[in-house]
Amino acid sequence: MPDNTDGTPKYHQIANSIRQQIITGELKPGDSVPSERRLEKDWNVARPTAADALRLLRHQGYVESRHGSGTYVRADLPGGHGRRFARSRTVDVSFGPGGGSVEVLLTEETTVPSHVADAFGQHADVTGIRRQVLINDENGTPSELRTSWFTKELAEQAPQLLDPAKSPESIDDYVTAQTGRKATYGRDQVSARLATAAEQKRLHLPNPSAVLEQHLILFDATGNALRFDESVFPAEVWKLLYPYPLAESPSEDRS
Incomplete structure (x- = not known):
């Protein structure tokens, strides 16, 4: 102990x-x-x-x-630990459909919510990095409001996480280049609820409106949480929530 x-x-x-x-x-x-x-x-x-x-x-x-x-x-352990994840895995963390656009809304150092701190294995009231983006479809209609959290320790190695001019699509490659860590496995949870006033404004939704909230924890190869995404989708948006491979039984794994 x-x-x-x-x-x-x-x-x-x-x-x-x-x-x-x-x-x-x-x-x-x-x-x-x-x-x-x-x-x-x-x-x-x-x-x-x-x-x-x-x-x-x-x-x-x-x-x-x-x-x-x-x-x-x-x-199905984070990072692929355990024989059911013997093969290399990838995670799709793309930013919406082709032809769409991504707008950076904010980048800041702030107090991390307790549920995010838990995912990072840290205690409450720690500070971290929050990046929020608005993803639009090919018609310019808002389709996702995504808030990504990173630890302060990771941001010290990758300081451009706080740069709003840093392209969201390049963040993962940048983090990997700066730290050697790469998202290899994801675990998500989803819940339906009513949109907040701020979400209604960002997503151009009437009041009231139902939305789908997704929490996605991305792990590196060692099983440590690399990023925590909180995404909000309008009710009419269809989104692939499981792009990362699901668990296979040992008999199915022929590698």
Whole structure:
């Protein structure tokens, strides 16, 4: 059990310890993860702290809970860890249909929301980089409002993330060139809701309007979160949400 020498919350320490066991193969896909009760005892923490650690691991895509059974290491691990992702994978993070346009709305250093900090494995109230773009289709109609988050540490290696003149389409290649890190795997969640007033204005929507919100976490080859995208789509827009390969069973993997 590591000592808390850098102010990292206890639940992050617990999650990082389990995550490291998964990455190194000590815990394999399908293996059971220590329960809240076991973490409570082993780490000398309250039950809510243990629960937060498992919640963080679920959010990062490393474990899944099975009702009435427990928590287990996922088969489709971030970064391709585990034999079900033996082959190299790519992620489609394109900016809309051909013939469309992308407008940079803002680039800034600001406080990262707690759910984004969780994805990056950081504690609350950290600062990071936010880039927001508006994607228009070939007719000039807004089709997606995308907010991309990066860690402050990554931005120190890639300072042009704060440059609004930096082309959104070139960001991924730029980050890879500056850091050696590349998005190789993605995990997303989607939810339908009503658009906010700001989203209605940006997407030219009436009030009220339904939108689809997508959270996409992009991981590098080591399983570390590289970017967190929050995209909002008008209800009438069709968008391919799963361009990255889905998991294959070992029998299907002929590589």
